[in-house]
Amino acid sequence: MGGLFGTVAKNDCVHDLFYGTDYHSHLGTKRAGMATLSSKGFSRSIHNIENNYFRSKFESELPQLEGTKGIGVISDNDSQPLIFGSHLGRFGVVSVGKIYNIEEIINRAFRKKIRLSENSDEALSPTEIIATLICEEESFEDGIQNAQETIKGSCSILVLTEDGIYAARDKLGRTPIIIGKKEGAYAASSETCAFPNLGFETDKYLGPGEIVFMTADGYEQKKKPGEKMQICAFLWVYYGYPASAYEGINVELVRNRCGRTLGSEDDVEIDYVAGIPDSGTGHAIGYANERHIPYIRPFVKYTPTWPRSFMPQDQSIRDLVAKMKLIPIKTLIEGNRILFCEDSIVRGTQLQDNIQILFDYGAREVHMRPACPTLIYPCEFLNFSTSRSTLDLAGRRSIKELEGMETKFLDEYAISNSKKNTAMVKRIRQRLRLTSLKYQKLENLVEAIGLPKEKLCTHCWDGSSYF
Numbered sequence: 437m438g439g440l441f442g443t444v445a446k447n448d449c450v451h452d453l454f455y456g457t458d459y460h461s462h463l464g465t466k467r468a469g470m471a472t473l474s475s476k477g478f479s480r481s482i483h484n485i486e487n488n489y490f491r492s493k494f495e496s497e498l499p500q501l502e503g504t505k506g507i508g509v510i511s512d513n514d515s516q517p518l519i520f521g522s523h524l525g526r527f528g529v530v531s532v533g534k535i536y537n538i539e540e541i542i543n544r545a546f547r548k549k550i551r552l553s554e555n556s557d558e559a560l561s562p563t564e565i566i567a568t569l570i571c572e573e574e575s576f577e578d579g580i581q582n583a584q585e586t587i588k589g590s591c592s593i594l595v596l597t598e599d600g601i602y603a604a605r606d607k608l609g610r611t612p613i614i615i616g617k618k619e620g621a622y623a624a625s626s627e628t629c630a631f632p633n634l635g636f637e638t639d640k641y642l643g644p645g646e647i648v649f650m651t652a653d654g655y656e657q658k659k660k661p662g663e664k665m666q667i668c669a670f671l672w673v674y675y676g677y678p679a680s681a682y683e684g685i686n687v688e689l690v691r692n693r694c695g696r697t698l699g700s701e702d703d704v705e706i707d708y709v710a711g712i713p714d715s716g717t718g719h720a721i722g723y724a725n726e727r728h729i730p731y732i733r734p735f736v737k738y739t740p741t742w743p744r745s746f747m748p749q750d751q752s753i754r755d756l757v758a759k760m761k762l763i764p765i766k767t768l769i770e771g772n773r774i775l776f777c778e779d780s781i782v783r784g785t786q787l788q789d790n791i792q793i794l795f796d797y798g799a800r801e802v803h804m805r806p807a808c809p810t811l812i813y814p815c816e817f818l819n820f821s822t823s824r825s826t827l828d829l830a831g832r833r834s835i836k837e838l839e840g841m842e843t844k845f846l847d848e849y850a851i852s853n854s855k856k857n858t859a860m861v862k863r864i865r866q867r868l869r870l871t872s873l874k875y876q877k878l879e880n881l882v883e884a885i886g887l888p889k890e891k892l893c894t895h896c897w898d899g900s901s902y903f
Contacts, residue, residue: 437675437818438532439463440613441630442507442594442601445621446652450501452634456623457508458490459630462677463532464512470494471517471528473596474503478528482515504652505601507594514561517596522571524579528596529570531563532611532626534818536589541565566593577658580604580647590817594624600651602658609644609665610817610893612682615655622650629679641683666893666901668818672885673808674715674779685886688718693884694807694876695722695777701880702727704775704803704872712778712787713737713762719807720777729775734768735790737761762790770798773871778806784830787868801871809878809897810860812850816901817893834863850898852877 439460443449453470461468468490469482479501483493490510509516509530517530535541542560545568569586570579576595580602583591590610595602603624605613616623616636625631628638642648643661668675671682678688695718702723709731711720724731738761774794781787787804794802810831826832826842835849836842838859848856852875865873878897882889895901 437463437611438509438511438513439626440507440509440530440532440592440594441623441625442505442530442596442603442650443621443623444505444601444650444652447504447620448502449504449506449621450498452621452623453501453506453508454491454494454498456625456630456634457510459677460508460510460625460627461485461490463626463675464510466513467511467515468493468509469511469516469530470501470506470508471519471530471596472501472503472506473528473598476502478519478526478596479503480517480519480528482517485510505596507596507601509594514563516561516563518561518563518567520567520571523574524571524576525598527567527570527576529563529567529593531566531591531593533562533587533590533592533606534816535562535565535587535591536816537587538562538565541569541586562591566591570595576602577647577649581659584645592626600649602647602649603642603655604647604659605642605644605661607645607662608893609642609661609667612667612671613642614638614682615640615642615648615650617654621652622655624648624650627677627680628682629677632679638681665891667887667891669881669885669892669894670780670808670896673881678718683887690884690886691715691718691779691807692722692725694881695719695724696726697722697880697884698777698805698807698874698876699723699726701877702805702874705773706775706801706803707772708732708734708768708774710734710774710776712776712790715779716777716807719779719805723775723777723805732768732774734765734772734774734794735762736765738763764790764793764797766797769794772799773801773803774799775803775805778804780808780811781806781830781864781868782811783828784864784868791869795869802869803872804865804868804870804874806873806875808881809850809852809875810857810864811896812846813896813899815896817895830864830867831860834860834867837863846899852879 441456471480569583573579590606592611593604616631617639618635644665646661647659672690676687709724711717812831
């Protein structure tokens with residue numbers, strides 16, 4: 437998915453930029469970068485972070501960065517930030533999201549005889565395409581709006597200029613941008629969790645398609661937000677950090693509410709409740725509190741070196757990550773009936789081996805309660821649950837086994853507790869060797885978030901969406 441952080445200060449901004457960007461490390465695992473602007477011009481640093489952490493990669497280069505303005509990014513696709521020279525002046529740009537109609541935009545650029553560069557890591561940079569769309573207009577405001585209107589999918593942007601930073605949330609608000617303030621500085625961030633330890637307080641949540649221009653003295657609205665919003669509901673379920681809030685709604689609070697709902701509709705007899713760490717923990721605490729059943733940690737996560745298991749593109753690496761990062765505690769497992777809350781089941785990679793380990797360690801029963809419905813549709817708007825094959829999704833694989841083809845009756849399979857949905861869940865349960873498996877109902881997830889369904893993107897569960 438990726439995350440952005442930018443700040444403008446009356447004094448040097450490098451400290452805030454470095455740590456503010458680092459607070460987005462949970463959102464991406466491939467590339468990271470920062471760019472600053474001082475009287476000497478632009479300074480920039482970009483690194484591959486697939487096998488290391490952001491701080492260890494960039495800390496030694498901090499003395500090379502200076503300035504009162506800067507942007508940073510944790511990216512799961514292209515190398516950023518990019519620095520451009522144009523009729524608008526020199527500027528830096530970072531982006532998060534996914535351009536669904538990228539080929540159409542590229543072909544349009546080629547027809548206009550616009551050159552786009554390639555590099556060894558990826559063919560064409562989405563961020564370069566965004567910058568090219570900005571440069572088609574006569575002002576940054578018009579150029580950013582041109583990018584928002586042209587791109588299908590999602591695209592939130594920070595643009596670093598000589599005068600300040602433009603922050604623009606994508607047209608339908610699928611990914612957030614929040615403005616923070618403190619004395620002598622303002623910041624724009626994908627995550628509010630980046631603010632407290634740097635002394636910022638949340639001041640404004642940008643609306644869908646909204647554009648603001650930020651300086652050390654404040655910010656000015658350049659484009660009003662649109663009326664339609666479809667923020668990604670999965671931010672609260674999985675992606676978001678527990679200390680963050682989107683649209684003023686805290687992530688951990690939503691997860692607790694999700695767990696409480698799962699517990700209120702369950703009567704299975706168990707000894708303990710547990711969460712698959714980390715994002716399953718908040719859901720499990722809510723479930724345990726609702727049913728007044730003890731919460732334990734039969735798995736602990738080894739965090740220093742192992743990333744999220746769905747992110748690596750190679751299946752063998754995903755399997756290795758899933759196996760190695762969770763360490764079982766036999767004393768808490770043996771002889772017990774344990775119910776696990778999990779944020780979701782995407783491919784089932786993380787669960788299959790670990791469930792067998794639980795039984796090998798003497799668990800009597802293993803129950804699973806995902807906090808969201810079955811994932812049936814691959815994401816078209818963010819770099820989540822994307823795959824070369826939809827059959828990597830546990831739900832679609834089960835549909836193919838039941839129907840002989842993966843695209844049949846998808847609407848019916850998406851309806852909680854329907855005959856087809858029940859058959860699909862049973863097939864997933866059998867594959868994972870679970871004692872029982874019950875998914876969260878979509879209407880309960882929407883209620884736990886607290887926004888109207890039409891303001892949420894729920895495409896990966898029910899296929900509903902609009903560009």
